[in-house]
Amino acid sequence: MKKYFYLILFCFSACIDPYEVEVAQGPQYLTIDGTITSQAQVHRIRLTRGDTYGSVFQGLIRPVLGATVIVRDNFGNITFLTESQVNQGYYDTPANFAAVIGRAYTLQIQLVDGKVYTSFPETVNPSPPIKNLSYQSKRIPVEGEINDASGVQLIVDLDDPADQNNFYYYRNSEATYVLEARPDLYTTPPPERQPAPKDCCFVCYQTETTGNQAFYLTSDDNFNGLSTKLVAGFISDNGRRFVNTYRIDLRQLNVSQEAYRFLRLVKQQSEISGSVFDPPPANIRGNIISLDDPEEVVLGYFIAAGESQKRVYIKNSALDFVQNKAIIPDDCRTVAGAKISPPSDWNPTD
Amino acid sequence: MRNSLYLSILVMLLLVIGCTEEESETTILVTEEVLYTSGEQVRLLGRLITNQPVSASDHGFYLSQDANFTSPVIISLGAKEGAGKFIGQTLGLSARKKYFAKAFMDIGNGVEFGNVVELETLAAGIDSYSPGFGTPGKEIFILGKNFTKDTKVFFGTEQAQVIEVLFESRLRVRIPEAKGSSSVPIRVQSQDQSLTFPINFEYQTGTYAVLASFPDQVRLIENISYQRDGMFYAGLGSDRKVNFYPRIQQYNPMTNQWQNANFSGSARSFGFATANYLGGGIAELGREPFIMNPTFYKITATGFQQLRNLPFPVRESIAAEINGELYLIGGKEGNLKGVRKYNSSTDVWVALPDSPIQFTKENPSFVYQNRLFIVASDKILYAFNPDNGNWVTVSFFPGSIGLGNGFAQVIGTKAYIGGYSRVDEIWELNLTNLNWVSKNPIPGTPQSVTAGSFVKDGFIYIMRQQDINLAGNFPINFYKFDPNGI
Numbered sequence: 157m158k159k160y161f162y163l164i165l166f167c168f169s170a171c172i173d174p175y176e177v178e179v180a181q182g183p184q185y186l187t188i189d190g191t192i193t194s195q196a197q198v199h200r201i202r203l204t205r206g207d208t209y210g211s212v213f214q215g216l217i218r219p220v221l222g223a224t225v226i227v228r229d230n231f232g233n234i235t236f237l238t239e240s241q242v243n244q245g246y247y248d249t250p251a252n253f254a255a256v257i258g259r260a261y262t263l264q265i266q267l268v269d270g271k272v273y274t275s276f277p278e279t280v281n282p283s284p285p286i287k288n289l290s291y292q293s294k295r296i297p298v299e300g301e302i303n304d305a306s307g308v309q310l311i312v313d314l315d316d317p318a319d320q321n322n323f324y325y326y327r328n329s330e331a332t333y334v335l336e337a338r339p340d341l342y343t344t345p346p347p348e349r350q351p352a353p354k355d356c357c358f359v360c361y362q363t364e365t366t367g368n369q370a371f372y373l374t375s376d377d378n379f380n381g382l383s384t385k386l387v388a389g390f391i392s393d394n395g396r397r398f399v400n401t402y403r404i405d406l407r408q409l410n411v412s413q414e415a416y417r418f419l420r421l422v423k424q425q426s427e428i429s430g431s432v433f434d435p436p437p438a439n440i441r442g443n444i445i446s447l448d449d450p451e452e453v454v455l456g457y458f459i460a461a462g463e464s465q466k467r468v469y470i471k472n473s474a475l476d477f478v479q480n481k482a483i484i485p486d487d488c489r490t491v492a493g494a495k496i497s498p499p500s501d502w503n504p505t506d
Numbered sequence: 507m508r509n510s511l512y513l514s515i516l517v518m519l520l521l522v523i524g525c526t527e528e529e530s531e532t533t534i535l536v537t538e539e540v541l542y543t544s545g546e547q548v549r550l551l552g553r554l555i556t557n558q559p560v561s562a563s564d565h566g567f568y569l570s571q572d573a574n575f576t577s578p579v580i581i582s583l584g585a586k587e588g589a590g591k592f593i594g595q596t597l598g599l600s601a602r603k604k605y606f607a608k609a610f611m612d613i614g615n616g617v618e619f620g621n622v623v624e625l626e627t628l629a630a631g632i633d634s635y636s637p638g639f640g641t642p643g644k645e646i647f648i649l650g651k652n653f654t655k656d657t658k659v660f661f662g663t664e665q666a667q668v669i670e671v672l673f674e675s676r677l678r679v680r681i682p683e684a685k686g687s688s689s690v691p692i693r694v695q696s697q698d699q700s701l702t703f704p705i706n707f708e709y710q711t712g713t714y715a716v717l718a719s720f721p722d723q724v725r726l727i728e729n730i731s732y733q734r735d736g737m738f739y740a741g742l743g744s745d746r747k748v749n750f751y752p753r754i755q756q757y758n759p760m761t762n763q764w765q766n767a768n769f770s771g772s773a774r775s776f777g778f779a780t781a782n783y784l785g786g787g788i789a790e791l792g793r794e795p796f797i798m799n800p801t802f803y804k805i806t807a808t809g810f811q812q813l814r815n816l817p818f819p820v821r822e823s824i825a826a827e828i829n830g831e832l833y834l835i836g837g838k839e840g841n842l843k844g845v846r847k848y849n850s851s852t853d854v855w856v857a858l859p860d861s862p863i864q865f866t867k868e869n870p871s872f873v874y875q876n877r878l879f880i881v882a883s884d885k886i887l888y889a890f891n892p893d894n895g896n897w898v899t900v901s902f903f904p905g906s907i908g909l910g911n912g913f914a915q916v917i918g919t920k921a922y923i924g925g926y927s928r929v930d931e932i933w934e935l936n937l938t939n940l941n942w943v944s945k946n947p948i949p950g951t952p953q954s955v956t957a958g959s960f961v962k963d964g965f966i967y968i969m970r971q972q973d974i975n976l977a978g979n980f981p982i983n984f985y986k987f988d989p990n991g992i
Contacts, residue, residue, distance in 0.1 A: 232628045234675040274541055274542065277540075447595075
């Protein structure tokens, strides 16, 4: 009897098939992602084509190559962007390009197939200076984990101008931190694993670009013309970053109302967690339009914004909580990108 | 009772039916955005918003310079089914004018219009042109903004062919024939706007006249050349590295004739010569180590006066007279960076601080305002000040240096450098602003090398011959180069 029971149980278990979602081949939408600001630097526009998404990726997101990309202001001044030879699909402005406050910019793209796309004009609004940039450690409980995750929250002190409606969008710039290692703990590779302490090097400088894991954007509807403090970024602690000193430049972009609306919708959609309180999925339209077919769906947004920056040195001693120090039992220079000399403008006493 | 119930149900049903209102038709036409404005182009975005199926026999935009839209420019986009965006574009507007625009739609019961938007067409502007010099028939790019389709370009009074107008901001233009002057203003005419660049365009100039060939049928290399008292001299060195060429020939630019200068000294290759001194080089043809020829001569009006032998080996050194004093720089023997000055009154050579890098005779050099300029093999132009022994870098030679052995001559405030082996380029360096301008190439085959150069009365005289690797008999051609000839 028992034998038959196991046999029946086996039959049922064999009937379970994985459910694979079959998604019809969708159109490969052109996706445009780019920002120009009033900061004189190389600004990048990224052109890609999306692909169908199903239970597994059915295609690859491919860069769009060979396009002619220009940025044009409302006086007719044109800047040609050059295609990056290193990063496919990226188009760069000249190194000294800076959008002029008060001017309206449009992005124009001509693809190799002759199709022409343009953005709606985006006016560059001035970004008020960041009065102060402070920070605090933040613990994040993780379900099922004993130890909390943590990181550092960036807090902006701002005097919002009363004469204009502002829409702030914060982005992290390149960061550098002191990377501490323990070359004295070095052991030979397996299978020997014999202690072989090295004399050098204990301290290096690591440069990285960490994007914010969330969107930090706000409008001044609730504080127009007032001084305010805003949470403007978060840098997660990986056990290396906040061991000593971490330096970051925070970028404050004053985007247009339309760009803010677009980014807010993207933020909402990206934060959907499956809860019944989530906003419904939405089709977010950007500001790019095809001149050949105005109804063609083009994803992405071309942002033109005023920019102000503030630098902060985050000291380990000023943080309430940091993760346990990650031990690097080797010369710190073995870590990819680590350098023994600090950047020329490294000045933690600022 | 039952009848009352039925009646009540009927009343309820009527009430429910009575509450259902039919949705009204909503059709809105919007002139949504001015997407693009330039000197003569406008691109407009309109949108038809409706909750009804709409079939328009035509739609588009009206554009006019007056708000009442009298005699408007009509951008007709044809029939349209249903709601949606539409883009209209027109060319041929007048620059720097205010226009009014509105979307329109013809749905059978008259033309409907959207809201009116104002726009202003833009003024043309010029930024730069590149390159700043060139020859007729070549192309240049003019950068600016809002160029209209009818844009004309003039080089002085000559109209140029506008090959292409790119993004209304780049003009690809063919350089017209030069008439009269080699330096002309570039004027851009866009509709009624006339714009002129503040810096003139320079036609690439340089003409060559063929003079009497070198009298002997030789392939002269590793030779010397110099000029004094209005006469040019070239000789010594070897014929194809096989035999020494023992003579020095004198050229008279007034009569266009060559004659033997009767050099009484020994033959040599890799020697040096200036207007007043001659010497050094190797005494026997061959390979390293060379046997040096230490003899040293002062060139006088009557001939060659032998001086005390050179106290150091000299091979392929640069020789120059600055303030009447002879300097020998570098070379390929002894101190390769050595700088030596000859004191003619005491017959003593003085060693000066070394040059920053090695120079040889392969590097063209010239003297200007009592400073010696040398184009190094990495194209950097060095200047040596003999007063304080300082070396500075002043510019970068933009041309090709081929296999070395170029020439350099100075006329007024301009230096002319070029004629490198197997290169026909000549570049003019303005010594007041250090701008480089290319001159017309030296005639002849690509395998030509320079055997000597001279300067007189605003002209440069260049001896060019075939490289010794080319088999056959070829004369040494002699050209008179007019740097400003067109």
